[in-house]
Amino acid sequence: MPTIVVEVMPKAELLDPQGKAVAGALARLGSSTFSSVRIGKRFELTFDGPVDDAVLAEVKDIAETLLSNAVIEDVVGIHADAL
Amino acid sequence: MRIGVVTFPGSLDDRDAQRAVRFADAEPVALWHGDHDLQGVDAVVLPGGFSYGDYLRCGAIAARSAIMTEVIAAAEQGMPILGICNGFQMLTESHLLPGGLIRNEAGSFVCRDQLLRVESTSTTWTSGFSAGEEIIIPLKNGEGGYIADAVTIERLEGEGRVVFRYLGYNPNGSMNDIAGISNERGNVVGLMPHPEHAIEPGFGPDTADAMRSGVDGLRLFRSALESALAH
Numbered sequence: 001m002p003t004i005v006v007e008v009m010p011k012a013e014l015l016d017p018q019g020k021a022v023a024g025a026l027a028r029l030g031s032s033t034f035s036s037v038r039i040g041k042r043f044e045l046t047f048d049g050p051v052d053d054a055v056l057a058e059v060k061d062i063a064e065t066l067l068s069n070a071v072i073e074d075v076v077g078i079h080a081d082a083l
Numbered sequence: 084m085r086i087g088v089v090t091f092p093g094s095l096d097d098r099d100a101q102r103a104v105r106f107a108d109a110e111p112v113a114l115w116h117g118d119h120d121l122q123g124v125d126a127v128v129l130p131g132g133f134s135y136g137d138y139l140r141c142g143a144i145a146a147r148s149a150i151m152t153e154v155i156a157a158a159e160q161g162m163p164i165l166g167i168c169n170g171f172q173m174l175t176e177s178h179l180l181p182g183g184l185i186r187n188e189a190g191s192f193v194c195r196d197q198l199l200r201v202e203s204t205s206t207t208w209t210s211g212f213s214a215g216e217e218i219i220i221p222l223k224n225g226e227g228g229y230i231a232d233a234v235t236i237e238r239l240e241g242e243g244r245v246v247f248r249y250l251g252y253n254p255n256g257s258m259n260d261i262a263g264i265s266n267e268r269g270n271v272v273g274l275m276p277h278p279e280h281a282i283e284p285g286f287g288p289d290t291a292d293a294m295r296s297g298v299d300g301l302r303l304f305r306s307a308l309e310s311a312l313a314h
Contacts, residue, residue, distance in 0.1 A: 015185075015256070017186045017187065017189075017190040018186065066139075069176065071175070071232075
């Protein structure tokens with residue numbers, strides 16, 4: 001069954017306390033390779049039927065109105081992922 | 084006056100809010116998230132808690148519940164709506180109030196008796212305060228950092244729609260120390276601190292006078308009652 005993946009990230013200009021906490025843990029583990037970490041969300045929407053423009057348009061609408069909040073987040077990716 | 088308090092899956096302070104309404108000499112009415120029915124109430128309180136376990140985003144799923152369709156329609160007609168903590172998050176998620184609330188800057192849950200300044204007395208819920216008055220209201224949240232774009236912040240400040248501001252200490256990294264805001268009309272107010280926990284001597288926040296003596300929160304509910312009686 002086809003799955004459509006939606007990826008959402010906190011806006012780049014906003015502080016991401018979760019990412020900051022992970023970056024702090026990395027530093028404590030002795031890794032100095034990475035200067036920052038940001039954490040986002042991945043949604044997998046599974047359905048029955050072909051991946052066409054209509055389905056992708058519906059997912060885009062859902063991604064922008066429910067899965068993300070444009071005030072604090074950006075939808076950074078929508079793509080079909082055949083499983 | 085009948086004030087509805089909505090219970091969502093995961094609401095915690097709905098009973099406390101009902102009790103605060105009763106202490107303000109109004110009649111509390113329990114409302115249910117799954118109903119398309121406000122039961123003829125005169126005002127609505129969206130209480131604190133962790134609706135839907137804060138899944139997706141705080142208040143996001145509750146903001147799309149059946150009762151919120153009615154709350155949004157009533158708010159647009161001028162009905163007084165108060166969103167407390169998770170209720171404030173629902174008001175931003177349902178676009179009745181601008182901006183959003185993100186995880187506290189320090190990354191931890193904060194629980195404290197919080198000093199606030201009442202910045203606006205022209206809302207339905209703050210008409211009983213005097214402008215600039217300093218009050219103490221308990222605050223307890225993990226995602227209370229208020230953010231909005233620069234244009235929105237400037238507009239809120241310019242139009243006097245910042246209703247409460249943190250004093251002395253900003254517990255969550257809110258922009259401009261914002262603790263609560265209102266819509267243009269002043270009937271919809273959202274704030275992170277919990278006025279329903281400051282209504283009865285012996286059970287409120289600590290004040291300079293005595294431990295647990297703070298009752299400043301009661302006046303939000305009284306303000307709504309007095310606004311209703313005046314009309």
